[in-house]
Amino acid sequence: MKLMIATVTACLLLTACATDEHKREMEHFDDGNAFFAKERFEPSQKAHQRVLDESPDSPFRIHALLGSADAYYMDKEYIASAPVYARFVELYPQDELTPQALFYEGMSYFQDMVPMKKDQTNAGKALGVFKEFVRKYPTHFATPFALEKISRLNDRLMEKEYDIAFFYFNTTAYVSCIDRVDSLLETWPTTRFKADALLLKGKSYLAEQAYSKGKAVLNQLVADFPETPAGKEAAALLAAKH
DSSP states (O other): OOOOOSOHHHHHHHHHHOOGGGHHHHHHHHHHHHHHHTTOHHHHHHHHHHHHHHOTTOTTHHHHHHHHHHHHHHTTOHHHHHHHHHHHHHHOTTSTTHHHHHHHHHHHHHHTOOOTTSOOHHHHHHHHHHHHHHHHOTTSTTHHHHHHHHHHHHHHHHHHHHHHHHHHHHTTOHHHHHHHHHHHHHHOTTOTTHHHHHHHHHHHHHHTTOHHHHHHHHHHHHHHOTTSHHHHHHHHHHHHHO
């Protein structure tokens, strides 16, 4: 989905009705749009920001705020664009451009995600924003894009949660491993990592000498996933304990 800037029609109407006292803010606003059209996003953002800073009661303010966010986004300054889009949503919840602002708030966090081995805070923020978008605008043309992002983000976050549990298991932090597995399965009960996560949990209980709990988890694993490598390993562990 391509980014849209504030509607040109609205800008022209505002320009036509402007009085002398608005000329300076009009010039800043026009500069912002002109720079944006030339893909000079940093001066575009600064021009829009001048409207926001110098003319708090300006009729151009709503479009300048979105213009500032769009300029940040197109300049790949995602950590800066996200809160500006969020501010637009907060200030103008009923505006026709609010769905666009909310979607690109999510996209800002999505674009600013870091590699899997690092902290996934922005992935979590993006997921929350896209879920809010789908809830508020289920029939919007961008909803399929948001749903696709939700699917990708869920998979990314559940993989990260499993990796953390696996790390705890390998470092013999078994109680922490169990807690992470419980969190994973509570949040994503049908995760593709369920069999492997149950195996980690069962083996962690055994390592902690909580044998009855360990056997219960391994029996569940064998019953639910008998043909998986994790299920077969669980069956072998149970047989060895008898």
